[in-house]
Amino acid sequence: xxxxxxxxxxxxxxxxxxxxxxxxxxxxxxxxxxxxxxxxxxxxxxxxxxxxxxxxxxxxxxxxxxxxxxxxxxxxxxxxxxxxxxxxxxxxxxxxxxxxxxxxxxxxxxxxxxxxxxxxxxxxxxxxxxxxxxxxxxxxxxxxxxxxxxxxxxxxxxxxxxxxxxxxxxxxxxxxxxxxxxxxxxxxxxxxxxxxxxxxxxxxxxxxxxxxxxxxxxxxxxxxxxxxxxxxxxxxxxxxxxxxxxxxxxxxxxxxxxxxxxxxxxxxxxxxxxxxxxxxxxxxxxxxxxxxxxxxxxxxxxxxxxxxxxxxxxxxxxxxxxxxxxxxxxxxxxxxxxxxxxxxxxxxxxxxxxxxxxxxxxxxxxxxxxxxxxxxxxxxxxxxxxxxxxxxxxxxxxxxxxxxxxxxxxxxxxxxxxxxxxxxxxxxxxxxxxxxxxxxxxxxxxxxxxxxxxxxxxxxxxxxxxx
Numbered sequence: 001x002x003x004x005x006x007x008x009x010x011x012x013x014x015x016x017x018x019x020x021x022x023x024x025x026x027x028x029x030x031x032x033x034x035x036x037x038x039x040x041x042x043x044x045x046x047x048x049x050x051x052x053x054x055x056x057x058x059x060x061x062x063x064x065x066x067x068x069x070x071x072x073x074x075x076x077x078x079x080x081x082x083x084x085x086x087x088x089x090x091x092x093x094x095x096x097x098x099x100x101x102x103x104x105x106x107x108x109x110x111x112x113x114x115x116x117x118x119x120x121x122x123x124x125x126x127x128x129x130x131x132x133x134x135x136x137x138x139x140x141x142x143x144x145x146x147x148x149x150x151x152x153x154x155x156x157x158x159x160x161x162x163x164x165x166x167x168x169x170x171x172x173x174x175x176x177x178x179x180x181x182x183x184x185x186x187x188x189x190x191x192x193x194x195x196x197x198x199x200x201x202x203x204x205x206x207x208x209x210x211x212x213x214x215x216x217x218x219x220x221x222x223x224x225x226x227x228x229x230x231x232x233x234x235x236x237x238x239x240x241x242x243x244x245x246x247x248x249x250x251x252x253x254x255x256x257x258x259x260x261x262x263x264x265x266x267x268x269x270x271x272x273x274x275x276x277x278x279x280x281x282x283x284x285x286x287x288x289x290x291x292x293x294x295x296x297x298x299x300x301x302x303x304x305x306x307x308x309x310x311x312x313x314x315x316x317x318x319x320x321x322x323x324x325x326x327x328x329x330x331x332x333x334x335x336x337x338x339x340x341x342x343x344x345x346x347x348x349x350x351x352x353x354x355x356x357x358x359x360x361x362x363x364x365x366x367x368x369x370x371x372x373x374x375x376x377x378x379x380x381x382x383x384x385x386x387x388x389x390x391x392x393x394x395x396x397x398x399x400x401x402x403x404x405x406x407x408x409x410x411x412x413x414x415x416x417x418x419x420x421x422x423x424x425x426x427x428x429x430x431x432x433x434x435x436x437x438x439x440x441x442x443x444x445x446x447x448x449x450x451x452x453x454x455x456x457x458x459x460x461x462x463x464x465x466x467x
Contacts, residue, residue: 001186001187002186003187005184005186006187009040010048010057013061014061017065026075026144028154029066030141030146031146031158034063034066037061038058038207039162041058041062043057044208053127054128054130059135060131063134063135063137063427064137070141081143083140083441084441087383091383092380095380095381097129098340098374099125099128099129099377101339101376102340102342102372103124104122105339106337106342110347112352112355113352113354113355117345117346117347128344135430136430138434139431139437142432142435142438146434147435147438147439149402152402152407152435152436153227153404155432155435156223156226156404159219160246162216162220163217166213166216167249169203170213170217170252173202174201178202180205180206189204194210197254198254201254202253210253213253215418217249218259219415221246221262223407225266225269226404228242230404257421261414261417261418265410268410274403274406277407277409278406278410281389281392281410281412282392282413284414284416285389285390289382292366302324306321323363326361329350329360334371334374334375337374340377341371342371346358348368348372349362364419364420364422366378366382388409388433388434388436388437389413391436405436405439411432412432412433416429
């Protein structure tokens with residue numbers, strides 16, 4: 001069980017956020033609060049659970065804090081949070097409000113032997129809607145506060161510094177086993193057996209799973225690569241050294257997928273033309289959006305993927321085959337209530353009719369969302385994350401984006417791609433999507449002027465206060 005330190009950390013975070021917004025610019029304060037909250041606050045099951053409202057925990061407290069503080073201090077108005085593009089407005093409305101239709105369509109209880117899954121009640125709508133809104137708050141604020149190129153560089157630096165801050169905890173857990181959350185907060189947040197890999201351990205620190213640590217380090221490797229390519233002189237040498245060091249750290253995280261992302265994309269970010277990088281980011285975004293359709297039409301080359309995985313690691317191939325099988329049966333269940341899904345309480349899962357035993361596992365974020373909130377919920381969430389990348393690519397012919405923005409789009413693309421096998425949706429994902437959308441809106445407001453005629457953008461300010 002979580003100890004008193006866990007409760008205190010959650011309770012004081014609004015005060016931390018207030019101090020950050022008083023001392024730093026809004027963009028820096030947003031980054032510092034969200035990044036530090038993600039890296040340091042205790043994960044579930046540490047929470048406060050008020051009735052009929054979403055749980056106040058690591059996911060919701062930082063978002064609620066930055067929103068309330070930014071509004072209270074006059075850093076932003078509610079009207080400024082609404083995206084300008086009509087498709088993004090539709091996606092935002094569907095993301096926040098679709099739980100109402102999900103609840104209305106699931107007013108029947110489900111029984112599987114001794115297991116009873118309750119019907120959804122209208123009293124649950126406010127909590128679900130508020131939870132959806134809190135999840136998207138980083139996206140909305142990043143669109144306002146992180147819309148310039150210098151802000152994108154700052155976000156890349158925040159990823160690098162966040163991974164560097166995790167270096168010592170990762171090395172400790174690789175050597176001693178995942179213990180830091182137990183030492184600090186008094187409990188282990190996941191299944192310990194899943195942190196064991198071969199003769200060693202996956203680090204987890206204060207995140208939800210070792211996969212989350214690995215994707216964090218992979219994103220930092222890509223961010224450092226993009227920054228290093230832009231840098232000159234001693235700064236470039238230092239950044240390439242940081243990239244190499246983070247690469248070693250990524251190997252120690254023992255996640256094959258995250259390592260493959262870095263192996264493939266580091267050379268691309270280091271050497272490929274910028275337009276090709278942006279095209280790759282857009283392709284990953286399209287794949288994430290279209291994967292359920294490809295899967296339903298049996299156009300995913302599962303056997304070829306499994307054969308390749310078998311040649312690399314038989315254990316990983318077996319795990320991948322299990323995931324593919326789960327996706328097939330759960331997609332069939334989605335087909336029974338395709339529009340707004342099955343709702344919460346595990347109603348989207350499949351159970352044994354006699355024993356009530358759960359027969360399926362939802363690993364990918366896309367499968368969780370489409371099963372819970374249907375196609376409307378899936379297109380809303382993945383549309384919010386993917387459309388900014390596609391918009392940046394579509395408008396790149398008129399105003400070529402800055403390399404920092406392209407690097408950020410590539411990182412967002414690979415994070416979207418990782419939401420297919422895993423559920424690694426983090427505040428960084430929403431921050432990146434909001435920042436990219438904000439840039440496209442800012443460019444459109446300037447009338448698509450060329451960089452030479454646009455107002456000058458100052459270089460990045462010192463980053464020593466970000467974390």
